[in-house]
Amino acid sequence: MVSPTDTSDVIVTADAMLGSKSIATIVIIIAMQKEALPLVTAFKLSKDIDSSFPDGVPWVWYHGMYKDLNINILCPRKDPVFGVDSVGTVSASLLTYASVQALKPDLIINAGTAGGFKAKGANICDCYIASGVAFHDRRNPIPAAKQYGIGLQKSFATPNLISDLNLKVGKLSTGDSLDMSEQDYVSISANDAVIKDMEAFICWERR
């Protein structure tokens, strides 16, 4: 196993989004509630009581207005059996889908901590924005399916966000394991990734 250095993969402020008049509602997907709390406090968001989501779904919704932006932070709840944050692509994909249905956001952001590769220039406490995303644990040797599994996507260009917040920029690779097997390392290297997380890819829509 290889242990990537902890770092932050995306940093978000609403100020940075105000340049676009068409953005009114923002959904921020964060896998762990502890990661979300600093933003919840900064934006003075309220925890949802009368949910817009179907009864019984295992999500936490913080929302409120910041200037003229409707800010929504959504996290999976703790797993009811194991008592830990429901990290990974399955929880994040369901939460993102349901958020799109319920809140019709103009912008979806995935934010949180990630692993970073020292050899690629990442350091602890760096703030990165992903320039591209891909999977490293959906391997398929059938030629037509190989690229579907990896699913490489370029991110939106955000030059103002990057310069205003002085962010580092690098490719991100997503997989459902916190650790990294030798095979994962081969795949992450093939993805040319600087940062490694467990959810970011699923907030992506290629069309």
Place this chain on the structure above:
Amino acid sequence: MVSPTDTSDVIVTADAMLGSKSIATIVIIIAMQKEALPLVTAFKLSKDIDSSFPDGVPWVWYHGMYKDLNINILCPRKDPVFGVDSVGTVSASLLTYASVQALKPDLIINAGTAGGFKAKGANICDCYIASGVAFHDRRNPIPAAKQYGIGLQKSFATPNLISDLNLKVGKLSTGDSLDMSEQDYVSISANDAVIKDMEAFICWERR
């Protein structure tokens, strides 16, 4: 890489379900449209035109009545960029969630082909029903999160189904890669799995 033998992980007939008066609507999630077509033909199902699902979602819905059962078979569509079936846990979890919202099924079945392990007694063309499901590619070395990642669940007891259809029974391990890395093999062995697939786990609800 190790290549498990092709086999079938679950076989389904509506007759086998008729014992329970409370089952009226069945959803069958199948990852590949080719796998679904024999059942679509057998049950004389129609492909959906006026969808109950949100506009633009990438799913195919076959439905119809068989005796007094409302049968629904749902498949992900081909990936629009890569032109292959959208296999794996993310597509299957979204499709299952949306099916529950739209169709309120009494029973959800995941059916399809799977890999099987000869050393565990599996042969090509065997029909298995999973006695338990677990993930093999959601590794997390943090002790509290390890079991969440694996997520081991026992299946419902289906003694009549097993004896009426003469099914083989074995544990199933789910992961997002078609191939199997050395690390996957270690995890699949730890799961004591006879069959290996790419979607089954996500149709499971532990509560």
